[in-house]
Amino acid sequence: MSLIVQKFGGSSVADAERVMNVASIVTDTYKQGNNVVVVVSAQGDTTDDLIEKAKEINPKASKREMDMLLTAGEQMSIALLAMAIEKLGYPVVSLLGWQAGFKTNSNYSMARIKAVKTERLKKELDKKNIVIVAGFQGINKYEDLTTLGRGGSDTSAVAIAASLHADRCQIFTDVEGVYTADPRKIKGAKKLQEITYDEMLELATLGAQVLNNRSVEMAKKYNVELEVLSSLKRVPGTIVKEVATVEKMLVRGVTKDSDVARVSIIAIPDVPGIAFKVFGKLAAKGINVDIILQSVGRDGTKDITFTVARDNGEESVALIKELLSLNDNQIVCDTNVAKVSVVGAGMETHPGTASKMFEALFEVGVNIQMIATSEIKISVLINEEDADRAVAAVHKAFLPEDE
Numbered sequence: 001m002s003l004i005v006q007k008f009g010g011s012s013v014a015d016a017e018r019v020m021n022v023a024s025i026v027t028d029t030y031k032q033g034n035n036v037v038v039v040v041s042a043q044g045d046t047t048d049d050l051i052e053k054a055k056e057i058n059p060k061a062s063k064r065e066m067d068m069l070l071t072a073g074e075q076m077s078i079a080l081l082a083m084a085i086e087k088l089g090y091p092v093v094s095l096l097g098w099q100a101g102f103k104t105n106s107n108y109s110m111a112r113i114k115a116v117k118t119e120r121l122k123k124e125l126d127k128k129n130i131v132i133v134a135g136f137q138g139i140n141k142y143e144d145l146t147t148l149g150r151g152g153s154d155t156s157a158v159a160i161a162a163s164l165h166a167d168r169c170q171i172f173t174d175v176e177g178v179y180t181a182d183p184r185k186i187k188g189a190k191k192l193q194e195i196t197y198d199e200m201l202e203l204a205t206l207g208a209q210v211l212n213n214r215s216v217e218m219a220k221k222y223n224v225e226l227e228v229l230s231s232l233k234r235v236p237g238t239i240v241k242e243v244a245t246v247e248k249m250l251v252r253g254v255t256k257d258s259d260v261a262r263v264s265i266i267a268i269p270d271v272p273g274i275a276f277k278v279f280g281k282l283a284a285k286g287i288n289v290d291i292i293l294q295s296v297g298r299d300g301t302k303d304i305t306f307t308v309a310r311d312n313g314e315e316s317v318a319l320i321k322e323l324l325s326l327n328d329n330q331i332v333c334d335t336n337v338a339k340v341s342v343v344g345a346g347m348e349t350h351p352g353t354a355s356k357m358f359e360a361l362f363e364v365g366v367n368i369q370m371i372a373t374s375e376i377k378i379s380v381l382i383n384e385e386d387a388d389r390a391v392a393a394v395h396k397a398f399l400p401e402d403e
Contacts, residue, residue, distance in 0.1 A: 001033050001034060001035060002033075002034045002035070002167040002168070003034065003035045003036075003037070003125075003164055003165070003166045003167055004029055004034045004035070004036050004037075004166065004167060004168055004169075004170065005036075005037045005038075005039065005157050005160050005161040005164070005166045005168070005169045005170070006025070006026060006029065006036065006037070006038050006039070006157075006169075006170045006172060007038070007039040007040075007041075007135065007153055007154060007156070007157035007169070007170065007171050007172060008022050008038065008039070008040050008041065008081075008172045008231055009041045009153065009172065009173055009174070009231075010041040010042055010043055010044050010045070010046065010047070010077075011044065011173075011174045012172050012173070012174065012231035012232075013040060013041070013043050013044075013077050013080070013081060014043055014044035015043075015044070018231075019080050019081055019084050020084050021231065021232070022038075022040075022081060022084070022172075022231060023081060023084035023085045023087075023088055024088070025172070025231065026038050026081075026085060026130060027085060027088050027090050027130070030090060030130055035125050036130050036131070037121065037125070037130075037131045037133060037160055037164070037166070038081065038130065038131065038132045038133065039133050039134075039135040039153055039156050039157040039160065040074060040077040040078050040081055040132060040133070040134065040135060040153070041073075041074065041077065041135050041136060041153040042070075042073025042074050042076065042077055042136075043073070043076065043077050043080075046073040046076070046077075047070055047073050050069050050070055050072065050073060051066075051070070053069075054066060054069055062108075063108035063109040064108045064144060066108070066109060066147075067108050067109060067111075067137075067144070067145050067146050067147045068144075068145055070136075070147050071096070071097070071134070071136075071137045071145045071147060074096075074097075074134035074135055074136055074137060074153070075096060075134055077134070078094035078095070078096070078132045078133065078134045079094055081094070081132050082094040082132050085130055085132075090130055091127070091128055091129045091130065092129055092130040092131075092132060093124050093129045093130075093131055093132070094132040094133075094134075095120065095121075095124075095131060095132065095133050095134070096133075096134045096137065097133065097134050097135070097136070097137035097138045097139065097145075097156065098137075098138060098139035098145070099120060100116070100120060100121055100131075100133045100134075100160070101115075101116050101117030101118055101119065101120055101121060101163075102116055102137065102138030102139065102156065102159070103115045103116070103117065103138060103139065103140075103141075104138035104139065104140050104146045104148070105140060105146075106140040106141065106142065106144070106146070107146075108144075108146055108147070109147055109149065110147075110148070110149040110286075111138060111140065111146035111147060111148055111149075112148075113138060113148070113155065113156075113159050116159050116160060116162075116163040118160075118163050118164055121133075121160070121163075121164065122164075133156065133160065134156075135152060135153025135154075135156035135157065136148050136152035136153045136156060137152070137156075148214075149214075150212075151211075151212030151213075151214070151215070152212065152214075153212075154171060154211055154212035154214075154215035155212055155214045155215040155218060157169055157171065157215070158215045158218045158219045158222075158224050158226070159218060161219075161222075161224045162218065162219075162221075162222035162224050166224070168225055168226075168227060169219070169224050169225070169226050169227070170226075170227045170229060170237075171210075171211060171215075171226060171227070171228050171229070172229060172230065172231035173210055173228060173229075173230065173231065174230065174231065174232060175210065175230060176191055176229065176230040176233060176235055176237060177191045177192065177210075177228050177229060177230070177236075177237040177238035178191070178192050178195055178200065178203070178208070178210055178211075178228050178237075178238040178240070178253070179191050179192065179210075179253070180192065180251070180252065180253045180254065180395065180399050181253060181254045181255070181391060181395045181399075182208075182256075182391075185388065185391070185392075186254075186391060186392055186395050187392075187401070188395070188396070188399070188400070188401035189395070189399075190399060191238065192238050192252060192253075193236075193238065193239065194238065194239045194240075194241065195238060195239075195240055195252055196240075196241065196242065196243060196345055197216060197219060197220035197240060197241070197242060198220070198345065198376060199252045199253070199343055199344065199345055199376060200216045200226075200240045201213055201216045201217060201220065202341075202343040202374075202376055202377045203252070203253045203255055203343050204216050206255045206257055206339065206341040206343065206377065206379060207255040207256050207257030207258075207259075207339065207341070208253060208255045210228055211226070211228060211240075216240065219240065220242075223242065225239065225240070225241050226239070226240035226241075227239055227240070228240065250344050250346040250347060250350050250353065250398065251342050251343065251344040251346070251347070251353070251398040251399060252343050252344040252345070253342070253343050253344070254340070254341070254342050254343075254391050254394050254395045254398070254399075255340070255341050255343070255391075256338055256339070256340055256387045256388070256390075256391050257338060257339040257340075257341070258310075258338045258384055258387060259309050259310050259311075260290075260307050260308075260309070260310060260335075260337050260338060260339050260381070261307065261308055261309070261310045261312065261313030261316075261333055261334065261335045261337070262305060262306075262307050262333070262334045262335075262337050262369070262370070262381060263305065263306055263307070263308060263313060263316050263317060263320070263331065263332070263333050263334075264303065264304075264305040264331065264332045264333075264334075265278070265303065265304045265305070265320060265324070265326070265330065265331050266303050266329070266330050266331070266332070267301040267302075267303065267330060268301060268302060268303075268304070268324060268326070268330065269300065269301060269302075270297035270298075270300055270301050270302040274302075274304075274324075275294065275304065277323060277324070278304065278320055278323070278324070279292075279306075281319050281320065281323050282308070282316060282319065282320075285315070285319060287308055287309075287312045287315065287316055287319075288308065288309065288312075289306050289307070289308055290306070290307045290308065290339075290372070290379075291306060291307045291339075291370050291371075291372040291379065291381060292304070292305070292306045293305045293306070293370050305370065307337075307339070307370070307381060310335050313333045313335055314333065316333070317331050317333045336383060336384050336385075337369065337381055337382065337383065337384055338381070338382060338383070338384040338386075338387035339379050339380070339381055339382075340379070340380055340382060340387060340390045340391055340394065341377055341378065341379040341380075342357055342377065342378050342394060342398065343376060343377045344376060345375075345376050347375070347376055347377075347378070348375050348376065353378065354371075354373065354378050356397055356398065357378055357380070357394055357397070357398075358380075359397070360393045360394045360396070360397035360398075361380070361382070361390055361393060361394065363393065364389055364390065364393040366382055366383075366386045366389070366390045366393070367382065367383070367386075368380045368381070368382060369381040369382060369383075
């Protein structure tokens with residue numbers, strides 16, 4: 001007998017028909033003799049709808065009260081799915097995050113999991129129940145409800161799989177696995193049979209929306225084997241594991257991330273400690289910085305340019321402007337940008353990957369603003385309106401359709 005953790009996203013349970021479809025998938029797994037724990041997100045656009053309702057009442061509502069509101073979405077989903085499974089005649093129980101043992105810190109709206117107390121989960125599994133758990137949520141030391149941030153249900157599922165030493169954690173989505181690019185936009189995008197944790201983590205961080213990056217990070221840490229597969233078609237998905245052995249590909253995927261703002265600080269004093277002050281201030285406010293470019297000092301000044309999430313752009317400008325006493329001409333925020341990246345472990349041993357990417361962009365007339373590299377990725381910052389054709393051109397260069 002195996003223990004299988006299955007996670008279903010909002011689109012997989014968007015309406016009654018899809019809830020019944022998920023119930024069928026879950027009970028089929030149970031009928032095969034497996035213990036099953038299911039993690040479910042809020043239905044469809046429920047979370048976005050709840051956010052809009054909050055804005056109608058108070059656009060500046062506290063994060064604590066937003067967490068209290070947003071946890072309602074998953075509560076609806078787990079109850080409806082449990083009702084569907086009851087209708088099919090199988091034993092089932094639904095649990096909120098705190099009932100399933102999720103203990104978090106007190107960082108409302110972006111809480112981190114401190115522990116999963118599995119006693120209740122184990123008791124329900126011993127009763128041969130299918131256990132349905134509300135993803136995305138937990139409880140802190142003050143007994144307040146907390147949420148884990150966007151994509152947090154993936155993290156919930158992996159945390160349960162790690163805590164219960166599950167045999168596999170299946171992440172069901174509306175696509176059939178992990179692709180070399182978004183198959184809905186890029187003709188010729190190929191589904192991968194396997195991918196490494198490191199490659200998947202880079203893809204998730206760089207804009208691929210199939211998995212939450214925190215969930216991949218946790219899966220790697222606790223060696224949880226993931227399978228990404230479709231809730232709409234019964235076909236094999238993509239396995240995420242420590243070492244991918246099936247396909248020896250130079251590039252595993254090409255991604256686009258439009259959630260980017262470029263902040264440029266112009267003509268600031270070229271003295272020690274400026275970068276520390278700037279990025280220390282941003283870090284203290286929980287603002288994550290990605291690509292950083294600093295110019296060579298000239299005439300006693302230098303320029304620093306960096307990228308942050310689009311929602312953090314204006315806040316970053318305000319913080320730095322106050323910190324360094326800058327005028328309006330010395331700091332600029334541009335949100336009309338996007339980041340296009342190629343990812344692949346094979347890049348470590350293949351010279352010329354960067355030049356091939358840059359050639360592909362040149363051939364379609366896309367200008368590069370900034371570049372960042374690591375052992376397994378190359379990212380470029382470009383104008384947002386160029387992003388889709390840039391992805392198509394780079395994908396064609398590395399992964400032509402006829403291969």
